Amino acid sequence: MTEGPTINTIARRAGVSIASVSRVLNGLPTREETVRRVLSAAEELGYVPNSVARSLKNRRTNQVAFAMADIGNPVYLAMVREIQPVLRAAGYRLLLHSTDADVADELDVLRGLGERYVDGLIMSPLRVTDEHLRALAAARAPVVVIGSVPEETGVDNVRADSRTGVRLALDHLYGLGRRRIAFVNGPPDTVPGAARAAAYREALDALGLPYDENLVEVGDFYRAEGATAVRALLDRAADVDALMCANDLIALGALDVLRRAGRRVPEDVAVVGMDDTYLAGVAWPALTSVSLGSERRGRAAAELLLDRLENGQRQARVVTVEPRLAVRASTAGVRDGTDDVPGAGEGTEGEESP
């Protein structure tokens, strides 16, 4: 019992060959009597098939990995929450890699695919280097990338549309009469950082607002860094009446600083976050935020990967998820703070329409 029964143990006990055992266990046509004996032997022994042996034979592990920078980031968390049930329903286990956005780590994961410990990989790199592209091209298992990579890379790709997203936010702010709309970004050498910076300029253009570099500050995608950036911004441009933040964490930092500075939100300064994580509904005032569809992107990635795993080779696909604006108190003027609170209260985002 210490060493666990195998089909051999069962075969001996039932007085049949291992082939018969395997057949019965896999539901292949077998004489009734044999079936009974095998099943009861298996039952008595508490037999459980060894998945490693099975994998070696099958050449599939029924495992999928998800690699992201940091599970502590609510955006990735939202993705995991969607990916997990989809995979699970299809009989796959989920393996987690937290890479701290370290390029070497990410490449290791990609190369590790050669070890065949998973059947496929979903990955969401913060930066995409040439090495990434090479490693992706050489990957030994199907990969789905969340975040934009060039079409030629030949991997399935799920994209956000920060361009439209920022546009939605700025239109909204403009509609509220705001004209001095600042932008607080994360590192511009990241994929989202670059995209959002460009999107901001474009949105200003579309609204006929001038680009004022005093209204732009770069920090990092975290609360403390967001706070620092906003502090600098307020010093430089005291007349800002709205802050477009490149993610929700930055926006939280902005709220901290504005509160200390005695600026009312949204009366004096409206604040918009991005990613629409569940932190938006915890902050006070609750944060208006651009949803880039983390949940939908996670689910789409899982579905793309599953499809590829079941149906093999086919053309690489690109899915782009529509952004949406979740308007809450930080821009709406309703100082209630509890609008749009997820029903479960646990960070669960509701289902979204297509």
Add this chain to the structure above:
Amino acid sequence: MTEGPTINTIARRAGVSIASVSRVLNGLPTREETVRRVLSAAEELGYVPNSVARSLKNRRTNQVAFAMADIGNPVYLAMVREIQPVLRAAGYRLLLHSTDADVADELDVLRGLGERYVDGLIMSPLRVTDEHLRALAAARAPVVVIGSVPEETGVDNVRADSRTGVRLALDHLYGLGRRRIAFVNGPPDTVPGAARAAAYREALDALGLPYDENLVEVGDFYRAEGATAVRALLDRAADVDALMCANDLIALGALDVLRRAGRRVPEDVAVVGMDDTYLAGVAWPALTSVSLGSERRGRAAAELLLDRLENGQRQARVVTVEPRLAVRASTAGVRDGTDDVPGAGEGTEGEESP
């Protein structure tokens, strides 16, 4: 190349036997010349060892699973964040199971251990039934339970101390002059629910305060349910001056309701949460919360499991983590709301002292 090189491919290419290849690859003493030939063949072929075959032979997968109710719950998230790096440093991959606190699912995970797809399991069940205990006793791989199980169960066990935790909170509130301290709990048939309910009574006793059942309300460990419970509580006992909430999510719901009801926090009603998740620093006013050491418990569990995996059989151990009270604006009267904000701003809790 499609099918990936194996030691056989290398052996042919290098003109040696597979045994020599294996030896070289595992660093066993081999003639210099052979080493060179094998290594260069491996290099040219881009050889990566197949971990499944290796696992079959070794009887170890270098994988560990963590099973919890819901990765979306910040408490489990905090644990994952600590568990992952510990395992990773020891060369283990992390597999995630989200069971929705479903007993059948949890039992499945325990039985699934027989498939040998992981070397060990860390699990944090919300309820512990007799079936759990049986399944734990019969588990085919080492298990560490986060959450209390009876000593006799014979598994390594990492416990929180809600008793002391609640005591800390009530002492604090009492010290602030609060005498009508209500308690908002989650389901009392869960391990934490039961423990916290008992702890509340005990703490009142110790303070010489009467137990008033009008001051106790039961809901669930979520924000919306917490809100509902607090609403009922205010109706019944308008004179409460403090709320002890059984977790942070409930406390968030409490803040929502108090705000709507026009009660100032902490002036009119002080609020204490539990678990000290990073939501406590996002809420406004920032939430005083009892830390039950999710991070330390996660890390301890990972370390216990690793030790068992490396060193095999030994007596089952019980580790209890000391609670601590993180005082913030929801009780302290400093309406700044940004005290004790994690430096990284990303939910990272600082290192704690022993």
Add this chain to the structure above:
DNA sequence: TTGTAGGCGTTATCAA
């Protein structure tokens, strides 16, 4: 319907 035997990719033993 059933059993024998070979193979999945590694590791490890035992002679040579």
Add this chain to the structure above:
DNA sequence: TTGATAACGCCTACAA
């Protein structure tokens, strides 16, 4: 130092 060879546990022709 090296090479055959036998496992690890399962699946599956192929033969009986």
